[in-house]
Amino acid sequence: MKKKAQLELRTSPHAHAGQDVVQIMRNVVWATVPIAGFAVWQYGLSVLALLLTAVLSCLLSERLFNRLGLEPSTLGDWSASITGILLALTLPPGFPLWMTAVAGIIAIAMGKALFGGLGMNPLNPALVGRAFVQAAFPVAITTWTPSLFNGRFTSFIPTTLTAPFQRPPAITEWVQGVAVDSFAGATPLALMKFEHAATPVTDLILGATAGSTGESALVILVCGLYLAFRRMLDWRIPVSIMAATAFLSWAYQLIEPTAPGPLFMLCSGGLMLGAWFMASDMVGSPVTPLGVVIYGLLIGFITVAVRLFGGLNEGVMYAILLGNAATPLIDQWTQPRVFGADGRRKQA
Amino acid sequence: MGMNKSDDVTWDSFAEGLWRENPVFVMLLGMCPVLAVTNSAINALAMGLATTFVLMASGLLISLMRHLIPKQVRIAAFIVIIATFVTVVDYSIQAISLDLYNALGAFIQLIVVNCIILGRAEAYASKRRPALALISALGMGAGFTFALLCLGVVREILGAGALFGFDLFGANFEPWVVMVLPPGGFIILGAWLLLFDWRKHRTQLRSLQEERGRAG
Amino acid sequence: MKGQDAQAPATPALKMLIVLGGIAMLSGFLVVLVDQLTKPIIEANQQRAIERAVFKVVPGATLRRNYLVTPEGVHPAGDVGSGNGITVYGGYDDQGRLKGIAVNGAGMGYAGLVYLLYGYDPDCACIRRFEVLKMTETPGLGDKIISDAGFQANFIGPDGLSARLNGAGTALENAILTVKHGSKQHPWEIDAISGATITSKAVGKALNQSAQNLLPLLAPHLEQLKRIDIAPAESPTNGKGE
Numbered sequence: 001m002k003k004k005a006q007l008e009l010r011t012s013p014h015a016h017a018g019q020d021v022v023q024i025m026r027n028v029v030w031a032t033v034p035i036a037g038f039a040v041w042q043y044g045l046s047v048l049a050l051l052l053t054a055v056l057s058c059l060l061s062e063r064l065f066n067r068l069g070l071e072p073s074t075l076g077d078w079s080a081s082i083t084g085i086l087l088a089l090t091l092p093p094g095f096p097l098w099m100t101a102v103a104g105i106i107a108i109a110m111g112k113a114l115f116g117g118l119g120m121n122p123l124n125p126a127l128v129g130r131a132f133v134q135a136a137f138p139v140a141i142t143t144w145t146p147s148l149f150n151g152r153f154t155s156f157i158p159t160t161l162t163a164p165f166q167r168p169p170a171i172t173e174w175v176q177g178v179a180v181d182s183f184a185g186a187t188p189l190a191l192m193k194f195e196h197a198a199t200p201v202t203d204l205i206l207g208a209t210a211g212s213t214g215e216s217a218l219v220i221l222v223c224g225l226y227l228a229f230r231r232m233l234d235w236r237i238p239v240s241i242m243a244a245t246a247f248l249s250w251a252y253q254l255i256e257p258t259a260p261g262p263l264f265m266l267c268s269g270g271l272m273l274g275a276w277f278m279a280s281d282m283v284g285s286p287v288t289p290l291g292v293v294i295y296g297l298l299i300g301f302i303t304v305a306v307r308l309f310g311g312l313n314e315g316v317m318y319a320i321l322l323g324n325a326a327t328p329l330i331d332q333w334t335q336p337r338v339f340g341a342d343g344r345r346k347q348a
Numbered sequence: 349m350g351m352n353k354s355d356d357v358t359w360d361s362f363a364e365g366l367w368r369e370n371p372v373f374v375m376l377l378g379m380c381p382v383l384a385v386t387n388s389a390i391n392a393l394a395m396g397l398a399t400t401f402v403l404m405a406s407g408l409l410i411s412l413m414r415h416l417i418p419k420q421v422r423i424a425a426f427i428v429i430i431a432t433f434v435t436v437v438d439y440s441i442q443a444i445s446l447d448l449y450n451a452l453g454a455f456i457q458l459i460v461v462n463c464i465i466l467g468r469a470e471a472y473a474s475k476r477r478p479a480l481a482l483i484s485a486l487g488m489g490a491g492f493t494f495a496l497l498c499l500g501v502v503r504e505i506l507g508a509g510a511l512f513g514f515d516l517f518g519a520n521f522e523p524w525v526v527m528v529l530p531p532g533g534f535i536i537l538g539a540w541l542l543l544f545d546w547r548k549h550r551t552q553l554r555s556l557q558e559e560r561g562r563a564g
Numbered sequence: 565m566k567g568q569d570a571q572a573p574a575t576p577a578l579k580m581l582i583v584l585g586g587i588a589m590l591s592g593f594l595v596v597l598v599d600q601l602t603k604p605i606i607e608a609n610q611q612r613a614i615e616r617a618v619f620k621v622v623p624g625a626t627l628r629r630n631y632l633v634t635p636e637g638v639h640p641a642g643d644v645g646s647g648n649g650i651t652v653y654g655g656y657d658d659q660g661r662l663k664g665i666a667v668n669g670a671g672m673g674y675a676g677l678v679y680l681l682y683g684y685d686p687d688c689a690c691i692r693r694f695e696v697l698k699m700t701e702t703p704g705l706g707d708k709i710i711s712d713a714g715f716q717a718n719f720i721g722p723d724g725l726s727a728r729l730n731g732a733g734t735a736l737e738n739a740i741l742t743v744k745h746g747s748k749q750h751p752w753e754i755d756a757i758s759g760a761t762i763t764s765k766a767v768g769k770a771l772n773q774s775a776q777n778l779l780p781l782l783a784p785h786l787e788q789l790k791r792i793d794i795a796p797a798e799s800p801t802n803g804k805g806e
Contacts, residue, residue: 099522110535135526138705142759165509167522185758194744194761311674311762417583418575425587432591436598443602446609450698525702 019231021118024282025078027232031223032085032277039213043093043145044152046160047213053097055084057104065113079118083107086126086277089214090270090317091133094145094157094171098164099137103129123324124278127317134317140168144185144210149178187211188268192260193313204267217267224276236292237285238275242266244300252308259308271303274316284324291327291334298330299323357479365487371464372495373544378464381455382496383533389512391451392500393493398437398452400489402459404482405433407473411481414474426469427460434460464492495540502536503527618653621683621693622664625655629792633778638785650778655683660792664692667778671770674762676700678709680770684779686786690724690751691740691771699763706763715764718754726751727775733783736776742768 039047062080066073074080087107091100107129112121134141145157159168175185188199188209203209207216214220228235246262253259265271279285279299286295299319306315371377381399386392406429410417417425438456442449449456459465468488473481504510507527509517526532619625632641634649641651653666664683671678678701682694701707709715719725730737738752742765748755754771756764 132526135529135531136524137522138525138702139759140522162522165517165522166520413587417587418580420575421580421584425584428584428587428591432594435595439598439602439606443605443609446606446613529702 021079022077024232025082027227027230028082028277029078029085031227031232032082032089034223035089035214035216035219035273036085038207038216038219039089039093042147042152042207042216043157043213044149045155046152046157047088047093049097049156049160050091050093050095050100050213051085051088053100054088054091054104055081057101058084058087058108061105061108061113065108065117069113069117071117074118077118080108083112083125083129086124086273087129089273090126090130090212092141092144092211093147093213094143094159094168095133096140096159096162096168098162099133099140102136103133105129106132119283121283122327123321124281124284127278127321127324130317131321143168143171144187145171146175146178146210147208151178185210187313188264189307189313192264192268193307196258198260198264199268201263201267204264209268211268212270212273214273215268215270217272220272220276224272227276227280233276233280234282234285234292236289237280237296240293240296241271241275241279241300241303244297245271245304248301248304249308252304265304265307269307269314270316274303274320275299279320279323281324284327286327286330286334288331288334288336291330294330294334295323295327298326355477355480357483361480361483362487362490365484365489365491366494367491369488370491370495371488372492373541375464377467378462378492379537380458381462382499383530383537385452385455386496386499386503386533386536387507387528388451388504388510389497389500390448392496394441394448395452395455396489396493396496398441398456399459399462399465399492400486401437402430402433403465403468403485403489403492405436406430406465406469407481407485408478410469410473411476411478417474422470422474423466426466426474430465430469431460464488498540499533499536502539503532507532614653617681617695617697618655618666618683621666621681621695622655622685623683623692624657625663626658627656627660627792627794629654629656631789633781633785635781638782638789650781652778652782654789654792656792658794660794662686662790662792665782665789667774668697669770669774671766671768671773673699673701673766674706675702678763678766678770680767682771682774684727684775685724686790688724689728690726691775692719692724694719694767694771701760701763705760708757708760709763709767712757712760714755715757718748723751725754725771727771727779728752729779729783734780736772736779740768740772740775 036047036051040051058080059075062075063073066075084104084107087103088100091103107125110132111123111125111128112118115121140159143159158171158174162168172185186194188204188211191197191199199209205216205218207214207219209215224233224238227233228238245265249260249265250262253261260268275296279296286292299316299322302319302322303315306312306318312318365371369375372379372382378399381395385395406426409429410426413425434457437459441452441456468485472484476484501511504512505516506524508523509515509521515521524532527536615628618628630641631652631654632639632649633652641649650667655663655666657663664685666681666683669680669682671680676699678699679697680694681697683692684690685692696707696710699706701709725740726738727740728737729735736752738750740752740754742754742756742761743749744761745756745758754764754768
């Protein structure tokens with residue numbers, strides 16, 4: 001039952017776009033459904049369990065911290081669900097479920113609750129969770145499985161159901177049993193970095209390669225564009241990240257012809273998911289139009305630098321976390337001039 | 349001089365450093381060894397005991413010489429005394445176990461710049477009777493060791509599945525590598541601080557409510 | 565006392581000197597005392613640590629002799645490295661026969677230098693074991709070079725890891741090389757650990773660099789190292805090799 005319209009007296013702003021947090025968050029969840037669905041089709045039951053575990057652990061920790069903080073439940077704003085889905089999409093398909101739960105708890109606890117909940121988190125919670133398990137379980141998080149293997153809807157990847165606190169079993173034999181053709185066991189970025197072997201771009205676009213759960217560039221691009229057209233995310237962020245990545249890898253290829261080209265860089269690894277769904281998180285990104293572009297360029301630059309010159313073969317996660325961390329500074333630099341004030345920027 | 353506190357040796361002169369003024373969890377001093385050498389319980393214990401020894405020995409000597417040392421050169425004198433005992437500890441650990449010495453690395457020598465020791469020398473030992481200085485240094489050292497052990501135990505259990513080198517969970521345990529790396533130190537220190545602060549906060553809240561209940 | 569200090573003239577410089585000097589002397593006395601007491605124990609500890617590592621990389625060895633290898637020749641040496649030359653440790657069995665030579669090496673890994681001690685077996689001209697002395701590689705990934713059975717198999721097989729000199733004796737016939745996991749074809753190649761390629765390469769680099777430097781100098785003098793005389797007092801159980 002709706003209350004009767006009341007006379008609302010408050011300070012400006014009085015006009016707004018008619019969007020609120022819950023509405024945006026709900027739309028982001030809808031936009032990730034095709035990506036998650038595609039991943040389930042690729043990897044089967046294991047990824048379904050992975051998604052459920054990640055979302056459930058995020059929701060439960062969110063509720064727990066609500067209780068500890070004596071606050072009303074914030075499960076209804078969908079933000080914890082998004083964290084869970086995005087977290088699952090960045091993990092390897094066969095990632096043990098107990099480690100996934102650890103990642104979910106850390107994501108909400110250290111990424112969000114510690115700073116005061118939604119809107120206060122300086123870093124993207126899902127990436128905080130992933131960064132933690134990357135540092136804690138370096139072997140499990142670089143154990144890749146082939147996609148579209150036989151029997152994926154009837155059985156789990158052996159590592160998925162590892163008992164809590166136990167080491168996941170070796171899957172080399174299992175991979176040889178199910179893989180359609182020879183499976184390298186390394187991601188396209190790792191193959192490129194350590195063996196200078198290129199992966200066909202069509203495979204990358206469809207995500208038919210070894211990699212994290214949500215890496216099919218085409219599906220992510222479509223879903224991201226949907227959000228951009230609904231004005232649910234700032235299109236400048238993904239566009240500037242992709243522009244910086246493409247330009248830098250193109251320029252470097254001129255110097256070093258064996259280096260990977262722009263299309264490979266854009267479509268491989270977590271770049272698409274990171275650019276469209278993680279870097280564009282409203283809390284961790286700058287608010288000024290110029291700041292947003294600087295932020296995007298910075299992330300693209302760090303990604304390319306890590307991929308080309310770093311010890312790791314993938315740098316999107318750290319690039320976005322560093323971009324998040326630089327956001328307050330970028331915001332301060334790019335404050336617009338107060339109307340009527342003289343000088344470039346007057347500090348209060 | 350310093351007459352605000354009783355000059356008698358009481359339980360509190362020891363317990364103060366252990367809990368109410370714990371050098372790590374309350375005063376946040378000496379963070380360098382706290383973060384660096386607590387990747388296992390045995391390292392934490394060794395570091396804590398070494399620091400306790402330096403605290404007690406330097407505290408005792410400084411307290412004995414408190415009327416001799418001119419004010420103008422007291423810091424220089426304190427540092428020389430502290431450095432001496434650090435060197436003594438350094439040699440002793442090398443003699444006891446080279447493995448332990450290699451695990452603790454440069455942090456043994458760095459005890460000399462641990463601000464707890466100079467701080468206690470300046471603020472306490474140089475103004476009290478030897479017995480008081482000794483007891484208080486023991487309390488502070490115990491508090492420091494306790495804090496190091498808090499970190500070391502958690503980090504070793506999660507990071508290696510062991511406690512004091514004894515396997516706890518069998519061969520199939522998957523270690524949380526991050527816990528024995530530097531970030532693990534920061535995370536666990538933060539978690540302990542959070543826990544102690546939360547407890548303190550809750551006790552205060554409860555006593556406030558009780559007072560209000562009595563008033564109302 | 566505070567009140568006195570504020571009003572009384574500054575403490576005379578002489579008193580400060582005497583007090584500081586006194587403290588310094590006391591400190592010096594304490595440090596020297598402890599140094600004297602612990603020195604023999606510390607030296608014994610260090611010797612034991614070296615010995616343990618040498619006996620581990622030279623199977624069958626129970627005695628140790630140190631040598632300094634220089635372009636001029638090979639000389640017996642003490643435990644402390646003496647400038648120009650490479651210190652190596654000869655491992656002997658209780659009859660005084662050379663079982664192998666332990667050598668230090670270092671290579672750049674993922675997180676810093678990986679320091680090794682490896683055992684060179686002159687009979688098969690190969691490397692049979694290695695021991696990590698110090699490294700800062702990621703636990704769980706890089707430190708697999710110690711625990712990974714497949715990686716250790718590069719060295720433990722009947723022929724070890726080949727480190728044969730070329731005909732002229734100026735360098736290794738085939739440089740020791742770390743290859744991608746699963747693609748080892750020659751006895752001088754090291755099969756890398758998948759997922760720890762950088763650390764595996766560090767081992768290869770360390771072994772290759774050290775062997776290339778040392779073996780051409782050592783080879784002409786190997787015969788003189790083959791046997792040693794054992795002093796009667798030097799029983800294998802408590803022998804210090806000095």
